[in-house]
Amino acid sequence: MKIIFATGNAGKMKEIRMILSDLDAEILSMKEAGIEMEIDEDGLTFEENALIKARAIHSCAADAIVLADDSGLEIDYLDGLPGVYSARYMGEDTPYEVKNAAIIRKLCGVPDEERGARFVSAIAAVLPDGQTLTTQGVIEGIIAYEPAGDEGFGYDPIFYVPDFHATTAELTPEQKNAVSHRGKALRAMKKKLIRYFEEYEG
Ligand code: ITT
Numbered sequence: 508m509k510i511i512f513a514t515g516n517a518g519k520m521k522e523i524r525m526i527l528s529d530l531d532a533e534i535l536s537m538k539e540a541g542i543e544m545e546i547d548e549d550g551l552t553f554e555e556n557a558l559i560k561a562r563a564i565h566s567c568a569a570d571a572i573v574l575a576d577d578s579g580l581e582i583d584y585l586d587g588l589p590g591v592y593s594a595r596y597m598g599e600d601t602p603y604e605v606k607n608a609a610i611i612r613k614l615c616g617v618p619d620e621e622r623g624a625r626f627v628s629a630i631a632a633v634l635p636d637g638q639t640l641t642t643q644g645v646i647e648g649i650i651a652y653e654p655a656g657d658e659g660f661g662y663d664p665i666f667y668v669p670d671f672h673a674t675t676a677e678l679t680p681e682q683k684n685a686v687s688h689r690g691k692a693l694r695a696m697k698k699k700l701i702r703y704f705e706e707y708e709g
Pocket residue numbers: 513514515516519548560576577578579580593594626659660661662663687689
């Protein structure tokens with residue numbers, strides 16, 4: 508079984524490889540599969556965008572299973588922003604130190620109970636027969652008062668998980684994958700894929 512993951516984000520790809528490591532499958536990034544493509548992520552939801560990415564890559568690799576993740580950080584105090592715009596928020600090329608510092612400034616003086624936020628991940632699969640599957644995972648937290656930690660990527664240094672008394676950038680990759688939006692959504696997708704192939708082979 509060959510799986511191509513439709514992402515150009517190296518941080519995501521590292522997590523995905525760990526989470527899918529127990530699957531009896533060859534996992535290739537887009538780059539490893541020799542596919543280079545600009546994809547217009549113009550969907551209004553995480554699920555729509557994940558399907559857009561997976562379908563775009565499936566059009567170049569119809570014999571593989573194509574998976575895609577669309578994810579982001581929803582901040583209650585900012586009415587759900589950056590949400591589906593998480594990668595593009597304040598400019599795609601703006602360093603995350605700058606974006607994270609700006610978010611913390613926007614929430615200056617805001618108490619814990621109004622700092623609620625969640626990471627959301629939608630995973631889409633396009634199977635060789637064209638059938639699609641989707642799953643979603645969420646992790647709840649609050650926006651930290653200052654960035655902390657060097658693990659992970661993106662908004663991890665400002666996403667504080669009260670149960671761990673730490674940001675997701677302070678967790679080990681194993682700890683993060685065990686509780687994260689992406690870990691939950693990918694494990695649910697693994698179950699769906701296994702069920703699909705049992706039916707397919709049976
Ligand atoms: P691909 O579309 O190529 O997969 P991308 O980075 O553009 O890469 P998205 O459009 O799904 O991916 O945007 C997700 C953004 O949300 C990502 O760039 C981060 O800023 C943020 N994000 C998602 N999951 C995260 C996580 O686990 N930790 C930190 N930030 C995360």
